[in-house]
Structures are given as structure tokens and as C-alpha cells.
Amino acid sequence: MDGPSNVLLLFIALLSFRSTLEETDSNEVTTLRLLQSQWKGLTWTGVDPCGSKWVGVTCKGSHVADLLLSTMGLQGGLPSEIDQLTGLQRLDLSYNQGLNGPIPSSLGNLKSLRELVLSGCNFNGRIPAELGNLQHLTILDVSSNKLGGEIPPELGNLLNIYLFDIANNQLTGTLPPQLKNLVTAGHLVLDQNRLTGQIPSTVGLLKKLTVLRLDSNELDGPLPNISNLKNLGDMHVSNNKLTGSIPDLSGLTNLQYLDLSNNSFDVSNFPDWFSSLELVTTIMMEHVNLTGPFPSNALNLPQLEAMKLAKNSINGIPSTDIQVSPTLQLLDLEDNELADNKIVEAFVEKLPPNVTVKLMGNPACAEGSSLSNDVPSPCNPAQNIPPYVTPMKDCGKDIKCKKHMQVDPRICKCAMPFEGMFVFRAPSFHNLDNASRFRSLEESLLQNLNLTDGSIYILCCMSFDTDNYLNINVRIFPPPGTNYFHRSEIVKLGYILSIQTPNPLGSYYFLPRWDHDFFEVSEGSKGLSTGAVIGIAAAGAAVALLILALVFYAFKQKKIIAKAKKTSRSFGASLGLASGEYSGDALKLKGARWFSLEELKQATNKFSSENEIGSGGYGKVYKGMLAVGAQMVAIKRAGQESRQGGAEFKTEIELLSRVHHKNLVGLIGFCLEEGERILVYEYMPNGSVRDNLSARTGIQLDWRKRIWIALGSARGLTYLHDHANPPIIHRDVKSSNILLDEHLNAKVADFGISKLLAAIDTEAGGHITSQIKGTMGYLDPEYFMTQQLSQKSDVYSYGVVLLEILTARQPIERGKHLVREVKTEIERGGVNALRRHELLDPVLRDSPVSPTVFESFVCLALRCTEDAATDRPKMSDVVKELESIVESMGPNNQYDDTDMDAGRGVKTMGIAHPLVGGSSSDTFDYSGGYMMLPPIVEPK
Template sequence: FSVVHSTLVFLGGRLFDGNQLSGKIPSTVGLVQTLEVLRLDRNSLIGPVPSNLNNLTSINELNLAHNQLTGSVPDLTGMDSLNYVDLSNNSFAQSEAPSWFSTIQSLTTLVMEYGTLQGKVPQKLFSFPQLQQIKLRNNALNNTLDMGDSISQQLQLVDLQNNHISSVTLNSAYRNTLILTGNPVCTTGISNTNYCQLQKQTTNPYSTSLANCGTKSCPPDQGLSPQSCECAYPYEGTLYFRAPSFRDLSNISTFHALEMSLWIKLGLTPGSVSLQNSFFNVDDYLQIQLELFPSIGNGKYFNRSEIQRIGFYLSNQTYKPPPEFGPYYFIASPYAFPVELGGTSLSIGVIVGIGTGCGVLILILMGVGIYIFQQKWRAERAIELSKPFASWGPSGEDSGGPPQLKGARWFSYDELKKCTNNFSESNEIGFGGYGKVYRGMLSSGLVVAIKRAQQGSMQGGLEFKTEIELLSRVHHKNLVGLVGFCFEQGEQMLVYEFMPNGTLRDNLSGKSGIPLDWKRRLCIALGSARGLAYLHDLANPPIIHRDVKSTNILLDENLTAKVADFGLSKLVSDSGKGHISTQVKGTLGYLDPEYYMTQQLTEKSDVYSFGIVMLELVTSKQPIEKGKYIVREVQIAMDKNDKEYYGLEEILDPKIRNLQNPIGFVRFVDLALHCVEESAEDRPTMSDVVKGIEGILQQDGVITKSTSASSSAAEFRTTKGKPQHPYDDALPKKDVNNSDAFDYSGGYMLSTRVEPK
């Protein structure tokens, strides 16, 4: 939430049945001041509501019902655009009606049922000019109910049943529904009034025309048509109106308007609509039984085309009811079509004979189909075994030839299965959205990391072929190299070089056991920056990584940094400049806010994410930790008068804080903050970042083999031999058999992907 600006959060209600949210509501939700609707109802949220919720001054609907929220009733003072509030079924601390009950003039509906409210209902609440419903049943409200003399003319319902109200001052100006059942006041003189009676469900007559049919009745499977007073087979179903603007069910003209609307808009004859049993159900929906009758002269039945037409209009909500009924949905009952052939009913013997014949025919067809399927499967299997690349794409889309690879090879499924001991759990070294990662040893003795796609994340054959052709062309000492791939027996696997020292995140957290001093961190930053600069400037076509983070920067046995996991990467078309319009993907905390808001992806989005990684190198903190965003924390703490630690001493990694005057520290922090500027135009390129880190290392006396943009670019090409790490002699050797040393696509489980709808 700290980097997301949205106009709608819709995470509750029936859209999330079976997928309930849990945990606390983050305080950062109060920062999204453009939010208009917040629905988090019917989840398993706990803890107090954030105190800064009333910063959402643009919100018009708030629904936190049916959770396990605790603490004080949230303070909504100042939310002057609020129309609808529902805080029911939570565990707030017992309190009197909050002050905002008397201040939010824009309210139309206030719902806080099964709560802990006590004391008196504020008189001013009933005077809000747009107020239509107040539903406060099953609380502990007490004292005298006085609605005052300025009751809103739009107020239709006040439901206060099952409280502790002892007396009531009645106002003759209010003539709509007031429910006081279950209060002590109903044991006094008003016990016989409608206020203290359960609200009766009103049953409407079939229609005004039906009154002229007398007492005539029909068989159980038929209904009495109001237009002809004859028995016929109606098309039946139930209408559910979710938010009607009225509560009075005795006004017959309201339902006449609905009847007329139905027969006119559905193309039926006048009087062919019957409405029955209208009442408000347990969900507070207006429920009505609907019967539609065939026109006079068309017999007792609708034909199939008429039923399909009417059903489509109602079930797909093409039919629009009168506006006072509001939104609805329709559930139809099966329609009993006549069983006739040539005007004569079929005998039971004929029906049995037809059914038996059809059954035999179906069995024969099933046998033929199974035989054909088996033959087809055998033929395809033979082709697959003789031509392993034949399944890249459907017929006509691809020749079935192998992909054009540079430095990578094809592996059979059996070969990879053998080298991972049948993909055993003991060889599992990581996991992510793509699938699981296994350590394996090839017959040549080479240790590799094998990414095995899970069923839901596999691509089409042509897309997979394109991706591995791309990855095989990307060669740089600071990019994890692709050894090969497998596309066989319904499997998609990528085989990478094994990185024994795991992820940068693991090393910063201390999980790996390898100490990272300041110089090592600078070298890691430089290596990963060079890998990204190669992707942006020298790969053909250029590539935007789109998921730069500390768990995607891996360290080899010499602590050389290599960028990994191009699962979200995008190719830059044409000259590689400009932007790509694309669905927003990435990892929360590293996501470029400008990319999120505009959906325009550029190389500068990678620069922003790399700036976050640089701040991780300084603090060893995760981008979002305990609700705090690393960029904001650094900006707040920074003091330029502090020439040694820049005012960041309190949030630094202790391994750096204990150093005396780390060389280039201030320049490094300035460069990181330059990378995370809000506007992409204000950020440097990755090549500029490379030059900046090189300059810091040169100041410290470390040889980087490049001192300019041109020399840095020259080092992007493939190098021969094994690069010598500046601290090679001092580094402890790590056991490559450690199964916890490598995680290609994991890291801490914050929200892994951001895909707004």
C-alpha cells in the first residue's frame, strides 16, 4: 500500500468466498488518499483499525463487516464524502456512539449490527438530509430514544431491535419503519404498537387482473393466468432485488409498475405477469416469486425459442426494472416442455424403445472413439520419440526443428530426472512462482540448478522456444548462464549454472554465514549493475529485467554477483528506447511507482529497483519491514552534515556501522537515492550507475579494469578464463553440497506479484 496509489480497493464481500484475507489492516492504507471504495468485509482480519483511516477524505463507501477487528470503534471524523458505512459483526471495545454519528452529513446508510455500542443514540443522526437506513440491532444502546423534530424525509428504516432502550419519545412526523422489538420499552404501554411487533412479510396478490378470476384453481403443475383466468404452464423463477429504495411492501402501485415493465420490455401481452410472495429475506434482499404466462391463443406452453429469449433477458440482466427496485439477479426454475411428436403424445413403449436404441448407439460411438483416440495417441507418441521437437507448436506454426541456441543444449527428461534422483526433496533448493528449483549433477560432473515449471505456469511451446533462444544469446559474467533446457513429456525445465553462495538476500540476512564487509558490498553492487547495463545497452534486442531484487542477485564461489531470473523480462522493440505499454508486474517494495501508475515500462524501472537493492546493501533491511518503506526511512533519517554516516547510523547494518569512515559511503547513498527518484527522467541510466560505483571503488584503491563508459561497455562482452575476485584469498570456501545455499526465485514472502485489475 505504501507505493500503490489506486482509486478502488475491492477485497471483500462475496468475491472472496473461500479465499479470506487474514492478518491486520496495514496502516499504509491511510496513505491512499484518492481511495473511493474500501470493502474488506467477510474476511478474517484482526487487530485494531488503523488510526489514520480518516485520512481517506475521498471515500464514499466503507465496509469492514464480518471480521474479527478489535480496539476502538474507528474514528471516521472528517470523511465528509462517506455515504455507506457497515462495521457489523466485529469485536470493538465497548463504547458510546462515536462522535461521527453526529457529524457526517453525507451518510445514506449506517449499519453497525451485533456490536458493542451503549448509551444513547444521538438525536442529530436522524436529521442527516440524505439518510435512508439506520441498522443498529443487537447492541447495548439504552436510555430514551428521541429522534427529534428534524427527521430526514428520506429515512425509511430505523432498526434498533434487541438493545436496552427503556423509553421512546415518538414523533408523529415519522411514519416509516421503526423496529424496537426486544427492548425494555416494549414491555410498557407501546407494546401493542407496530414498533414492538415483528415486521410482517407482505404477500402481494397475483395481479389486479387475477382478482376477477374468482376462486378457480388449477392442477399443481400449472398456474392461473391473470390475463385469461385459464390454467397454463408459466415460466417461473425468483427475482432478488439487492438494494431497493423502499421498505413498504403494501404499496400495490409499486408492484404494478414492475408488472407493466416486465410485460412491455419482455415483449409479452398485458396481464401476463404474476408477482407473488414479496418479502425481505435474511440477506435483506427483496425476494419476489415471478410467473410469466404465454399469450392468449398460443396454447398453454411457451415454445423453446421464447423461453430462451426471456431467460436470456432476465438471467443476463438485459431487462432493466423500474429504478426504485435497483440491481437484481434472477434464478429460473426448469420449464416443463410438452412431450409431443406430430401432435400425438408418445407412448411409454415408444419412449423406452427410443431410449434403448440411443443407448446402444452411444456405446458403439464411444467404442469407436476410444479406438481412434488410442491409435492417434500411439502415432503421436511415435512421432515424439523419433522427432523430439515436433511439439513446439501446432501444425503449420512451427517446423518442429530445434531452437537456435548459442552455448546451451537440449536435455532429455530422463537425464534430468536421473541427475536429481527423481526430483527428490533432498535436492530441492528453492521455489518461486515459476515452480521448484533442484540441484543436480550431470554425467560430466557439472553441478547445475534446474528450474522445473509447475503445471499452472507453463508457456506455450512457441513462447518457451522464443524464451530459451533469447536466454541462450545473453552472455555476460554478471548474468547467470543458461546451460540448457528440457521440453519433453509435458515438462518445461531450464538448466542454469549452479551458484553455491546463494542469494544476496541470504547473505545480507546472515543466513549464508559469509560476512560482507563494505568493499565486498561495493563489488557486488558493481557486478550486478554491469549485468543490468549489459541487458539495457548491449543485448540484442535490449532487455528490461522487470524484477530486479536481492533474491534475484546470486553469488558464485568467489562472491561474484550475477543477475538471475528473467521470468518477467520484456524485450525493448526497435531501437530499445522509449517505453513499453504492459500489464504491471514486479515485486512489492522494488516496484517503480511511475511504472505502476502509468503502466509504461522503461529501463529506468530497473534503475529504481536497483536503487532499492543499493539501500539494502547499506542497511541489510528488507524494502518493506514492519510497515516501514526503506526509501522513506533513509530520506527521513538523512543528515548531510554528518560526513561519515550521513545521519544513517541508527539504521545501518552493524557490520558497516562498526567501520571507521567507510570509503565512498556518502557517494554510494547519494547514488542510491538518485536511482529512486519519483520521476524516471531524474534517474541515471544503468551505465551511469556502473561508472558511479567504479569511481567509488577506484577511490578505495580497488582495480575495476574500467574507468569510463567505453571501458565499462567493453567488459560487458564474454570474457575468457575465470575472473579473479579481489578478495579470493580471504574468502572462506563454502560446501557446494549445502542444499540451502541457493534460491533462484524465493526470498522473503512479501506479496510476490502486483497485478491490479
């Protein structure tokens, strides 16, 4: 019996040993191995996912329950076979910007799934309708991807959903009526898409909503009455095309943040129902056609912190009986019609000294008024107070850390922190120097992330972006005694931050910045049994055999891979390989390619002086001939003093590469190698407008050509202001930045470089100088008081260019200002007297142009150069007027600009309708027939 008994015991022991090594369902092991093979950056080791505690994997029984891989630097597509993880309850792949391709419809087969978080990746295609099958889903977050198409009506079947976030994509179509079924939803977040149609009144059925975000779409029609949403705390419908009257929202008794800005509501007085919103902290109603007086009790809401009512027609203000909430910090009444400076001054004096009041752009702030004399004042704001940063212990300058490590101020030793940026969607405050507010953020993060005191540092420099979102950069250090986070700890941090952990500053999303490899530490290596060791050894032997089998193949592929890397290198990899400054971020370029330094040396004869065609604040510009395709290009090589860090260069390239319009100089590519920062643009053979007006090119610009150059450049600027995402303020519009191609088509240049140089100077000296932001003679009058530029500053500079086109003179010539000279002459003899004056370019004096056309052009230039920004037109209005001028010139003066050749004959044709034909959203020819309402803020 001993023999059989021993055999039986051995058999049982072997079964137990096998179960120890293989806890996970075999099909799911195969699926996870498939994911590992397809996702670059995923390092899983061990025999069994559940038994070996693979990073990001948790199990229930033999099935994978959670796959949490946020911020892991993963690259590749999401395989449809993921539906083989039949017990999956939580899937978080957020902020892996290397993940791309479509979201597989097979996710709809994961019947147990409760949380699906795919935000901050680069997934494209449509949202699968099959996701509507996930009856247990409570969190759906696919925000900040490149998803298009319409919202699937099937998503209305998510009857247990709480967080529904599909924001910041490219979704189109109307809001499906089936969304009314999401009765459990607390967050309905659909902002920053291209949604059209009306907001259905059935939104009012979602009574558990606490956050409603429909802003930055193209929704129209009236805003439905949703006063029965008693739990709603945040409501954002700004930057749409809503019309009709502003409904009574007094029933929203828990409302804290309201933003109705930039819509086309009916003209109305300030609503009296605001007095019932006792919990509201922020009211944003900019550009909503408010008129009449500002009520005396509007500021008495007990929790009110900020009220922004700019760009309306408010024309009265109380000077007595003003009631002000003790929590008020900001009142913005810019660009209204407040005219009585004495009453306005009395109103301001009644406000507590801690309240920031903004009144710029009102008649009461006109030059010479008592309000305009003082600095600082509501009409002349003071320089910004530096925002809060976490105080850090001074560890001296002697500590030198390795690459990717920073000095931990707690212990004055090197450590590898986890860094990222919080983007708060609706902060209720304006001042960024309030230490107690941001200390509460630090304390909240320490508690929610279970970190030790002093681990979290708010860095310089927090700011509001173009969407009025607050961006805060943070650095999180590992616990004392360790100098890096384990992978599992990073996954935990990423997951907690991706699911909207409650925060004292409101709703947010988090953008991790992890640009290097994780240190990998085995967390399950202690206490391994002999059997486990044997199993691991056996698995190691198998892996070794597999490696030997692959050696020959890898060796054979080495040259192919090297060649591929050289000719088609991703932007993030280029940054990491070339400079060590930045890596791991996904490429977000449209059409821009990477050039090797050797290619550009060959194209420019090693950057010889013979190829140099210009220079500026960014560096030198060279003409070059690319070997491939024999294409002539312009190559801008940054000077040593202008070579900013990889992250800033990456941001600049992404900005330039996604801006496409026929009247903007196109970016072809870039080079980031051996410390170089080089931009490659399309070549403009006919130089700049300034070159041609100065007769340097030998081309004579007649009246017709000048009108079309003016129109082309106006269209380019309008695209930057109204259709770029984010909107772009050029900040250095001048005749030398408007270039002409072989057909004399105008193309605006350097709209990114001025921003880039400003960023460099800010880093170097803590301020932005007038030398970088704009050029003397082109700067609008407000700049010298505020040191700030806006879209209307671009309009002023463009108006100076129009006067250059008329006169061929420099903006400042022999100490005389062109704008002042032209205005003085017109005041003396009228507009048409200018046709015979010496100021006018002699080439145009005998030009056959009608007095009406000439007067219209001159008056447009004068309106663009008005002293007050509010009196200047928008660039979109400038385009309309120039198009009218061209039409009034008759068919003999209208032509196809592809035949606008230097000094030769031209064909004639009418002006094509701007939105008819094969134009895409990236390349259409702008016209006033299409209108958007972007915020007048510089892109971050």
C-alpha cells in the first residue's frame, strides 16, 4: 500500500503545485500575453498573472477583474480579443498617448464591466454602439481622444451610468434623444466637440445631474428650462450658437458655477432671478447681449466669488446702496457701455479693496478720465501677482542629480518624481496667489493618494488657458527612503487621478508627464516556495530557448529597423533620443515630417552664408533644396539663445502642424538632433510684402494685386483667430511677416514663432518684453498700458499693413508714425485727397480705381487702427469688407489667385462661395458667412 499511497500523495502534490503556478484561466493568460505582445512599454514577468501579481492586474478567483494601466507609456492598438477577459470589471488605459486606432466593438461583450476609462489616448474612429450593452457600467470616460462621428443612440441604454464623459473629441451630429434614459447620471460631459442642433428639453429629466457640460460645440436654438435639476452644481453651455431668451434658472438651488458666455441670446436686462442662487460662486455671462443697468443687489449672493459680464451693453451702474458679498474677489465689466466716470468711480470706491474690478473698454475709461489716470486702477490693471508655488527648502546648488531625477526638498537628495498637470474645468476663483486655497489642494491630494506630508509640490507657473481652465503643474515625490515609485504605485496614482477623485477646486482631468522608463522592482519576490522557484527556473529556461531562436531574426532585422528609425522617427522618440529632454508623448502632427540634421545640411550646403535669406529673433533662415523630390524649402535654424526645451519645442510643433490654411505659410517638418531646433517651411519665392513694396524684388504691385494680398492675409489671420484650435493670436503682424508665393498669393508667417519666443523670454527673465511681443510701429496703444496683446491687437497691426500697402512707407520713417501721418492728412483734406498726396505710393496715384473703392479701403484701414480696441472690427468683418470691395471692382478685377503671376496676364472669375467645394475643415477659404465665437485669449 505504501507504493500506491505515495504515488497518490505525489499526484495530489503535483496538482496543488500546478494550481499554485497557474491560478489564472488559460484563455485569459493567452489574452494578456497578446496584449503584452501588441503594447510596447508593457513589462509583465512571471508564470501566471494572478499568482505573480502582474502590475495593473487584479483577480477574483481565476479571472482577471481589473486591468488598470493608466500612464504606463503604452503604445499600439486595443485588440478586439480583450473581450476574452470575461470577468473584467474595471478597464483603465487612460493617458497612454501611444494607444491609437479604433475602440473595438468587442468591448460590448464584457458584460461585467463597471468602469471603462480610455481618456487621454489617441483612439480614433467612432464610439462603438456596442458599448450600450454594458448594463453594469457606471463610468464611461473616452474624453480627449480623436473620436468622430455621431453619438450612438445605444449609449442611452447605460441605465447605471454615473460619469458619462465623451468631451474633447471630434464628435458631430445632434444629441440623441435616448440620452434622456441616463437617469442615474451625475456627470454629463460633452464639451469641446462639434455637436449641432438643439439641446433637448429632456435633459431636464436627468434629475441626478451635478455637472452638465455642453460648452464649445455648435449647438443652436433656445436653452431649455431645466430648473427642476435641483442637484445641478456646474452648468456650462458657453461658446455655442444658442438663441432666444435666457430661461429662469432660479430652481437650480444647488448651482455653484454657471457659464452662459458667447451665445446669441435675445437682448435683455440682467436677470432678477439670480438673487435666489444662494450657493453660486461663479457667474460667467460674457457676450450674451445683456443691456440696461447693473442691479445694486447683483453682488450680494452669499457665496459669490467671481462675476464676469464682459462684452455686453450694460450702460448703468449704482453708486449708492451697493450690497457686496464678503466672498467676492472679481467683477469683470470690460467692454460694456459704462460712460459716466464719476458714477463709475463712486461705485468702485464702494467695493471692498480685495475685489478686483475690470472696466477696460468702457467709455468711462477713455483717455483723460479720472479712472484712466491712476495705475493700477480698474482701467489700468496692475501687473499680475505671481501665482502660488509650494515653498521648497533650499538645498543649495551643489546637489547634482542624474537624468530624470530631481532634488527632493524634504531630504535634499535626488529622487524620481511623478509629474503632471491638473486641468480644472471650472474654478470658482480668479486670484492665483491665494496660499490657503492651494494648500487645501495639496492636503486633499495627500489624503486621497495616501502620501506622506511634503510629497506634493505645486510648480510654477499655474495659469488659465483659452477655455478658462486652470492649469496647475505638480510634482509628486516617492515616500522617504526610496528614490522612485514602483510601477504598481504609478498605476495606482494614475487610476485614482483618472476617476475624478473629489477635489476642493472642483472637477478636473489630469495629464501625466512621465517621459522615461520606470524602475522595475519585483514586488512578489519575497518568500517564494521551492516549487515556485523551480517553476520560475523552468519558465526562464523556456524563455532562454525562445530568445536563442529569435537572435538570428533580430540580427537580420537590425539594419532594417535602424533604417526605419532614421527615415520615420516619431516626435516623442526624437526628443528622447536627440536631447534627453522629453520622450514618451504621442505624436500629434498633421503632415509634418521629421528631418535628419544631415538632410538639412545637404539641403543648405552645410548652412552656408550663400543660402542664408534672412534672420530674426528665432535665428537664421536658409533656402534649401531637399534631395527627395527636389523641393525648395525655407529652413529656420534656432540661434543658441533661442533653443528652448524639448517640451516647449514639441508644443510649438504640434501647434504649427495642425494649422492648415492656404493663406498661412505651411510647416513641412522639423529637426531635433544634436541640440538643434530647426523648422522647415514651404518656400516663398517672392519674398515679403515689405520686400515688394520696397522694390527689392523687381515686381510692381498694382492696385488689384494689393487688394488681393490684403484679402489673402486677412483670411489667414481670421483662420488663426476664429478657426484654429486653440485660437491663436499672431502678436507680430507686419508686412515682413506676410510672404508671397510664386503666384503672389499672400501667406501669413511666424504666427507660432512669436509665441515661441515669448515663452523663451518668460523662462529666462520672468517677463515678456515688447521687443518680442510685437514690433514698434505695429503695436496698438493699449499695449503700452497693459503689456497685453489680444486679437484686436492683431487687427491694429493689420491696419498698419493696409496703410503700408497704400503708401509703401515704413510704419515709422524718419521719426514719423505712418498711422498718425495718414490720419492727419485725411482730417485736413478728406479721404480722396489722399489719392493726390505725396503719402500715397506713386505706383497707385494714376491707378484706375474708383473713388468709392479707394475710400472704402482707406476707411477700413483707419477703422483697424482706431486707438480703442472696441472700435476696431474683428478680422472676420475685415474679410467681409474686402470681399465687398473686390466685388465692387467688377468682374475684370476678380481672378483665380492661382494665376496671380508676377507681371503677367491673369484670368478672370467671380469670388467662389467660401464653403462650397472640396475644402476640408482644415483648409477652407474663410468668409464671413461662417461665424464662430472663440475666447479672445492667447493659446497656452
